[in-house]
Amino acid sequence: MALHGWIPNTGVNAGSLVQTLLPWTGIAVPVLLGLAAVRRSRAAAAAVLVPAVVWVTLFGGALTDKRSGGGDLTVVSHNVGEANPDPAGTARVLAGADADVLALEELSDTSAPVYARELAAAYPHHAVIGGVGIWSRHPLADVRAVPIMPWTRALRATAKTPEGPVAVYAVHLASVRVSAAGFTTGRRNDAARELAAALRAEAAPRVVVLGDLNGTYQDDALAPVTSRLRSAQREAGDGLGFTWPAVFPVARIDEVLVRGMTPRAAWTLPATGSDHLPVAAAVSR
Known part of the structure; x- marks a missing residue:
């Protein structure tokens, strides 16, 4: 240990x-x-x-329970699961969290329109590129894909909140596998390094990274990303906050990470049709 x-x-x-x-x-x-x-x-x-x-x-x-009151911005991240049999029900669970910004990962060509329809009333602003998307109560600007892999697994946008602009990243690092060859993490680690490079180049003073890291905060291989950001769960959570698999969570691989902002509270949301639990956090300037 x-x-x-x-x-x-x-x-x-x-x-x-x-x-x-x-x-x-x-x-x-x-x-x-x-x-x-x-x-x-x-x-x-x-x-x-x-x-x-x-x-x-x-x-x-x-x-220990480190949650406190306050927070200018409430955010939610959820790997909604490409095989999710009930995207409409998942969207209703996410909308019920009353967050300001949602980041969804593992969207498919068929599920993305369902989320857009179900979330339209509460979140008039959204952007989807590849399998990741951001939904926001506030206007979004500077939307672009972040090239962390050959296909799009990360998206960046500026949320124009009443307290000022916030750079929001929705990310889904490459999957890992346990096999006879060991713990295969090469593609994930490469994607983490590319994401870290994008974050180093990020000029916005306030940054929120939401997504499925396919690894935990303790994994030193993800240090290029985690060492430069604050974990909402570690600083303002209650318990270990495991998120995967949803039926019996054994690891927290879904995170809310911030820079230039202070975590006030972090928690998990009820299970949906996905094999991940959604994560939420309240943060402030």
Whole structure:
């Protein structure tokens, strides 16, 4: 647990895999306590304090409720799932969050018009390029694709909010797989580096990045992006905020990241027809 950053990412990418599932290493603590009880060993029970303290040091702060009031802008991100059988119902769940800006990932040619129709009343401004889209209560300007992969998986727009312009990114990094060859993250890591380059070139003082990173904030391979942005969940969430898979979430791979703004609260929304949970956050200048 303590030395996860030293696990190499050469070959099978064991480092990224361990860091993706790092919160679950805490399961070892009750298992070891149980073994110590079976053996009736006080020394073994005392030794379990070591991994327990390490886990609490790493993740104990995430278990406290850090949400506060306020916030100039409420945002939602959701990988709506290309195979989602009920895009209209998903749109109603998202509209019910009463957010100012929505970022949707994994849109298809058939589902994108459904979201546009269902969200039109609450969100008069929207832009879709490829499989990603942004819906906003406020006017959008400077809309363009962000070239992080050969096909469009990221979109950037300026939301003209009453408190001033905010650069909004909707992103969907490449998928990862666990196979006999290991944890395949090469394309995702390449996309993260391209996104990081775009963010370095971003001149707007206030930036919100919404999307499916296909990796967790703990994964050092995503540091080119995460090291330059603040995580709303880490700073203003309640709990670990796992988002995938929706039926039994084991990892938070969907994020709200900000620069030049302060997270006030972060939470997950109810499940939809997607295999991801939507994430939401309130942020302020």
